[in-house]
Amino acid sequence: MPRQSIDKDSEIPLDKTRQASGFTLIDVAKVAGVSPITVSRALNRPELVSDQTLEKVRRAVALVGYIPNMLAGGLASKQSKLVAVFVPTIAHSIFSDMVQALMDQLGEAGYQSILGVTGYSLEKEESLLGAILGRRPDGIVLMGTEHSALTRQRLVSSGIPVVEAWDFCEDPIDILIGFSHEAVGKAVADHLHAKGYRRFSVVSAGDPRGIKRCKALVNELRELGIMDVPQVIFPPPATLKEGREGLSQLLSEGAKPEIVVCSSDTVAQGVLAEAASRGLRVPEDIAVMGFGDLGSAAQVYPALSSVRLDGARVGGLIASVLLERFRNQGAHQAQVRIDTGFTLIDRVSA
Amino acid sequence: MPRQSIDKDSEIPLDKTRQASGFTLIDVAKVAGVSPITVSRALNRPELVSDQTLEKVRRAVALVGYIPNMLAGGLASKQSKLVAVFVPTIAHSIFSDMVQALMDQLGEAGYQSILGVTGYSLEKEESLLGAILGRRPDGIVLMGTEHSALTRQRLVSSGIPVVEAWDFCEDPIDILIGFSHEAVGKAVADHLHAKGYRRFSVVSAGDPRGIKRCKALVNELRELGIMDVPQVIFPPPATLKEGREGLSQLLSEGAKPEIVVCSSDTVAQGVLAEAASRGLRVPEDIAVMGFGDLGSAAQVYPALSSVRLDGARVGGLIASVLLERFRNQGAHQAQVRIDTGFTLIDRVSA
DNA sequence: CATACATATGATTGCGCAATCATTATTTGC
DNA sequence: GCAAATAATGATTGCGCAATCATATGTATG
Numbered sequence: 001m002p003r004q005s006i007d008k009d010s011e012i013p014l015d016k017t018r019q020a021s022g023f024t025l026i027d028v029a030k031v032a033g034v035s036p037i038t039v040s041r042a043l044n045r046p047e048l049v050s051d052q053t054l055e056k057v058r059r060a061v062a063l064v065g066y067i068p069n070m071l072a073g074g075l076a077s078k079q080s081k082l083v084a085v086f087v088p089t090i091a092h093s094i095f096s097d098m099v100q101a102l103m104d105q106l107g108e109a110g111y112q113s114i115l116g117v118t119g120y121s122l123e124k125e126e127s128l129l130g131a132i133l134g135r136r137p138d139g140i141v142l143m144g145t146e147h148s149a150l151t152r153q154r155l156v157s158s159g160i161p162v163v164e165a166w167d168f169c170e171d172p173i174d175i176l177i178g179f180s181h182e183a184v185g186k187a188v189a190d191h192l193h194a195k196g197y198r199r200f201s202v203v204s205a206g207d208p209r210g211i212k213r214c215k216a217l218v219n220e221l222r223e224l225g226i227m228d229v230p231q232v233i234f235p236p237p238a239t240l241k242e243g244r245e246g247l248s249q250l251l252s253e254g255a256k257p258e259i260v261v262c263s264s265d266t267v268a269q270g271v272l273a274e275a276a277s278r279g280l281r282v283p284e285d286i287a288v289m290g291f292g293d294l295g296s297a298a299q300v301y302p303a304l305s306s307v308r309l310d311g312a313r314v315g316g317l318i319a320s321v322l323l324e325r326f327r328n329q330g331a332h333q334a335q336v337r338i339d340t341g342f343t344l345i346d347r348v349s350a
Numbered sequence: 351m352p353r354q355s356i357d358k359d360s361e362i363p364l365d366k367t368r369q370a371s372g373f374t375l376i377d378v379a380k381v382a383g384v385s386p387i388t389v390s391r392a393l394n395r396p397e398l399v400s401d402q403t404l405e406k407v408r409r410a411v412a413l414v415g416y417i418p419n420m421l422a423g424g425l426a427s428k429q430s431k432l433v434a435v436f437v438p439t440i441a442h443s444i445f446s447d448m449v450q451a452l453m454d455q456l457g458e459a460g461y462q463s464i465l466g467v468t469g470y471s472l473e474k475e476e477s478l479l480g481a482i483l484g485r486r487p488d489g490i491v492l493m494g495t496e497h498s499a500l501t502r503q504r505l506v507s508s509g510i511p512v513v514e515a516w517d518f519c520e521d522p523i524d525i526l527i528g529f530s531h532e533a534v535g536k537a538v539a540d541h542l543h544a545k546g547y548r549r550f551s552v553v554s555a556g557d558p559r560g561i562k563r564c565k566a567l568v569n570e571l572r573e574l575g576i577m578d579v580p581q582v583i584f585p586p587p588a589t590l591k592e593g594r595e596g597l598s599q600l601l602s603e604g605a606k607p608e609i610v611v612c613s614s615d616t617v618a619q620g621v622l623a624e625a626a627s628r629g630l631r632v633p634e635d636i637a638v639m640g641f642g643d644l645g646s647a648a649q650v651y652p653a654l655s656s657v658r659l660d661g662a663r664v665g666g667l668i669a670s671v672l673l674e675r676f677r678n679q680g681a682h683q684a685q686v687r688i689d690t691g692f693t694l695i696d697r698v699s700a
Numbered sequence: 701c702a703t704a705c706a707t708a709t710g711a712t713t714g715c716g717c718a719a720t721c722a723t724t725a726t727t728t729g730c
Numbered sequence: 731g732c733a734a735a736t737a738a739t740g741a742t743t744g745c746g747c748a749a750t751c752a753t754a755t756g757t758a759t760g
Contacts (some may be wrong), residue, residue, distance in 0.1 A: 422746030
């Protein structure tokens, strides 16, 4: 049995008891005196609508305070305008610049980001992915190239554009935008060796990428004839505390490093703090090398030598590539692998 | 009973060419040999379904790799399971602990968060809100109590539960969970005065809450007979650089502070760095007071005195209150205003 | 043993929008 | 001046799911 026609009452109740979510395309259409689909077009593809109609619709939208329901729109169009971004952590993070730039650029194009914090755990990443796939994101951005088998399988079979960022490898799932951590380790070893350092130590987080850099550093030093490199590896996340304790542990174990290479600027700042507390001069008594070139690296005392990664640029690249994909949906998709590189930054600390 | 139904219906192509998003409730229902609505119930309200049926459905879901479409579910149920969270910044942020805890707890309850970064701009907040309201979030969390007129109006008329966090005021939009920045300013003044400090200076970000604390501090000092408090106020966001430059500026303008009160631990660390670079001893030559008690405060050298806010607790509270609201949708909603307080932390620097 | 009552499942409908195709004005070409 | 092309708008349908109501079993109660 058909219900009483709502349309009979062609008056749209414009009272304030109606909530923002209460108005639909149909309400706007009635106010504007056009069909619902014309309103839809006026909002989504204005170039197909005459200026006159556009103006009528605009006024009606403003009048009722219409806010399109993206759940309905997404269901109908199969485009959620949502990008899922997974990061290991958001606190004091080397990723913040990248995420910021990524979100900004996606936002300008009408896409919103949904953030998943994995805590450096592949299991967490997997469960977050399960939860987020239900939103049918148009794109997915992950940090690193290590994922659980199920994560990889789901990502591949989802058919959604996937970006693996902040690392480099030979068999990416889809799009790859990052840099080689092995190359960083090697370059740091060569650079510091060339500056004359011979007694190295390492304080590093035990995340996959930190370990890659550490191993590459140690390997390269071995090539250069340096066999003994004391290391402190701790479970992520990295904070100042790990840096302080790392240096303490190194010294208490009898290491006499000329230089401590750290897995991040944050760790390096901890090492600086511990050195200061022991009255050690930097770099005279002990030199320190960071990684990431956070904004703070140049501002701490003494200024921290580091490796610059330009997260903002990487984030912008990711956004560009994704948006490009979204634009040419059906078209043949070229393989994208971008090495974003890195730059050694010489300051005072090493 | 044998599970004949799975074999008898061969209309479902179970090949791997189907994408994860390709299967629907109906497909699962056919495989399980039940009606679609029973599958829906088995997934959303399992207590209403017999164990036997539950098992059939569970197996069918696993078999086809079904992932519910939350766009469709949200449209039908008018529940997006989405919470919008607006923060001024995500970099090196005093808010990270809170956001982390908030997202974690919401996530456990099946809610996801969509993050908006406002850059301390009310206009950005307003435009982000416009974009995000289209997703029909079930809840909205904002930092602070200052918003544009349009933002307030939209929030109120949306009928969505709104949390204003990290501040306190008399006329919140809806839920209020935070602490009084005036009280912090006053408490810091009293505390440091009691410790014997008399020549104060301030280095503060010019965000609304920083200014509140600064004004309250200066007012209280005046009560205590201290009339001259040199201040450096800079536009947010705060980084180490602002701290270093702040101290430089103070000193170059002829201020001779015994103590520098900072609007955040980050600023304070900048002041510490600048002091170190000038050979000033802390706290003997100059004392430093932070705010926020970031994890790093206790780890820098010298250890930083600060004001602890327990962001993780605040985030957890926000999540609890929101989830409670979501549970009793229709019911009468009591007014919620929680003062989360703060704790002065005495360390070495002041 | 009949009434009430709980438990388990199903049929129908509509959420708000965009895709698709159809239709009507308006212009262009020669 | 008339067919063909273009521009502008509309009608219908279905996206995938949950709310609502209806129905079919069983189980207690006096």
